[in-house]
Amino acid sequence: MIELLRVSKRYGDKWAVQDLSLTVPRGELFAFLGPNGAGKTTTIKILCGLLLPTAGSVRIGGYDLATQGEEARRLISYVPDQPFLYDKLTGREFLQFIADLYGLPADHARDRMAEVIQLFRLEDFVDDLAERYSHGMRQRTVFAAALLHQPQVLVADEPTVGLDPKSIRELKTLLRRLAREGMTIFLSTHTLDIAEELADRIGIIDHGRLLGLGNLDELRRQAASDGDLEDVFLKITAEAAEEASGVQGAIMADGTLSSERTQKAERAGGA
Numbered sequence: 517m518i519e520l521l522r523v524s525k526r527y528g529d530k531w532a533v534q535d536l537s538l539t540v541p542r543g544e545l546f547a548f549l550g551p552n553g554a555g556k557t558t559t560i561k562i563l564c565g566l567l568l569p570t571a572g573s574v575r576i577g578g579y580d581l582a583t584q585g586e587e588a589r590r591l592i593s594y595v596p597d598q599p600f601l602y603d604k605l606t607g608r609e610f611l612q613f614i615a616d617l618y619g620l621p622a623d624h625a626r627d628r629m630a631e632v633i634q635l636f637r638l639e640d641f642v643d644d645l646a647e648r649y650s651h652g653m654r655q656r657t658v659f660a661a662a663l664l665h666q667p668q669v670l671v672a673d674e675p676t677v678g679l680d681p682k683s684i685r686e687l688k689t690l691l692r693r694l695a696r697e698g699m700t701i702f703l704s705t706h707t708l709d710i711a712e713e714l715a716d717r718i719g720i721i722d723h724g725r726l727l728g729l730g731n732l733d734e735l736r737r738q739a740a741s742d743g744d745l746e747d748v749f750l751k752i753t754a755e756a757a758e759e760a761s762g763v764q765g766a767i768m769a770d771g772t773l774s775s776e777r778t779q780k781a782e783r784a785g786g787a
């Protein structure tokens with residue numbers, strides 16, 4: 517459903533993504549895991565058609581993004597890490613606006629809006645102006661809008677950041693259910709727990725390169741480690757870190773990843 521073929525992206529003289537090839541089949545929940553600055557958002561923007569790659573190609577549902585962009589983009593919904601809403605629209609008006617953009621017939625739009633409002637528990641604030649929303653309320657509204665037209669592919673950048681534990685639990689359950697029903701889900705995260713708990717397969721990216729790919733057992737084999745995802749991540753990234761002048765992915769106290777040099781020495785022994 518998602519095919520990235522030898523995708524690279526350069527900003528000035530810096531390669532943000534290098535020679536990335538990856539296929540995500542229909543109905544898979546795929547997690548793209550990497551520390552800050554690894555290249556996750558750049559890859560996501562390329563696969564949603566928001567950024568042009570410097571080299572390589574992307575196919576969504578068999579459509580080439582470069583030559584059949586409209587068909588490809590019709591299959592995708594993208595939830596960015598900073599959820600955008602128009603402050604002077606209510607949540608309901610925003611949902612209607614998105615339904616109109618996708619050309620949903622009025623009856624269908626009304627039914628779908630009612631469904632997503634219930635699904636994301638928007639009832640209590642959907643008729644308030646978005647300027648009054650908290651981050652979590654914004655995130656839930658943007659997710660609801662992203663699912664309105666029933667996309668085949670959902671791409672979400674750090675979808676759990678800023679959500680409270682109950683909303684995170686509900687979102688995880690929903691993402692699993694959507695994947696079971698056939699939706700292909702590509703999410704980026706720098707949180708190990710999310711990747712380990714949720715994903716069918718995990719891609720580990722650092723310094724723009726795909727360093728590991730597979731389910732946890734496959735990643736363990738690649739890393740020659742029988743540890744948890746934290747151990748596997750540290751082992752897989754260690755080699756790349758040496759190449760990139762000694763910077764190594766490190767696990768922060770809250771389970772997120774960082775590329776801080778200072779963490780390297782502390783963590784190297786436990787990797």
Ligand SMILES: Nc1ncnc2c1ncn2[C@@H]1O[C@H](COP(=O)(O)OP(=O)(O)OP(=O)(O)O)[C@@H](O)[C@H]1O
Nearest residue numbers: 527531532550551552553554555556557558559706
């Ligand atoms: N518009 C830009 N111009 C120049 N460099 C950029 C630009 N966007 C990203 N980069 C660089 O490309 C690299 C990859 O960035 P990217 O945002 O894709 O990483 P990320 O894995 O999503 O990080 P984070 O978890 O911090 O969001 C970083 O070194 C970043 O500084």
